[in-house]
Amino acid sequence: MNRLVVFDCDGTLVDSQANIVRAMEIAFDIHRLPPPDPHATRRVVGLSLVQAMCALLPDNDPALHEALAESYKRAFQTLRADGHVNEPLFPGIARLLDEIDARGWLMGVATGKSNRGLGLCLAHHGIGSRFVTLQTADRHPSKPHPAMLNAAMAEAGATPQATLMIGDTSFDMAMGCAAGARSVGVTWGYHDAHELHEAGAQYVIDTADALIALMEEPV
CATH class of the missing domain: 3.40.50.1000 (HAD superfamily/HAD-like)
Known part of the structure; x- marks a missing residue:
């Protein structure tokens, strides 16, 4: 067995919390939204990105959750490509x-x-x-x-x-x-x-x- x-x-x-918080700040800034408190961001780590955005902005449209998730992915990829990801x-x-x-x-x-x-x-x-x-x-x-x-x-x-x-x-x-x-x-x-x-x-x-x-x- x-x-x-x-x-x-x-x-x-x-x-990886510093990377996650920074990528979340960038994603929200792209959509002209105030970034979530870092504590709130840490609370949703572990969920899929769309579910995390839904938890952070429960009253917003699902289309925004999807868009924020895509922006977060691009932000994280850019941070990694620029050598700013430390995990x-x-x-x-x-x-x-x-x-x-x-x-x-x-x-x-x-x-x-x-x-x-x-x-x-x-x-x-x-x-x-x-x-x-x-x-x-x-x-x-x-x-x-x-x-x-x-x-x-x-x-x-x-x-x-x-x-x-x-x-x-x-x-x-x-x-x-x-x-x-x-x-x-x-x-x-x-x-x-x-x-x-x-x-x-x-x-x-x-x-x-x-x-x-x-x-x-x-x-």
Whole structure:
């Protein structure tokens, strides 16, 4: 039986909040709208772009949400092309991936990033080959819908009972619960421990090393 760890990306593997906030400011400026408060932007990280815009501007027309999402993508691509994107791995993540690999678990990613954005991020850190399945918001419904996680488990040949969903937001925890996986929240990202528990996290950890102990528990 394959055992699988599926990670969220932004706020879980990498610290990309400065890039996200800046791209959001640029996108709103293009449409002559006041930019959202950075805290509000951080609250919607993990959703697909259109869903994020809907959450930020719930009373506006869906066409504006779509347009803002496209502007955000272009802004992020421009920032990356100009060398202004900095998304370092969180402390302990590189070693954690080594530890998981050494224990024979498979790894995947389920993220609100686009397929292109995720590929560039993983390639930058030289970790793309670590993951047997990559699921992105441009190919699935937005979290917390379980489609991304269901697809990851199917590709990896893992059951929900043998799968850990690791993420920093309530959207990740709810997705894990909906797919029947064990949901593990991390406190170094965008949502706090209380929110993670409220969304269904079975465990909440403060360091990357703490995940190893959970992996030793019987499936």
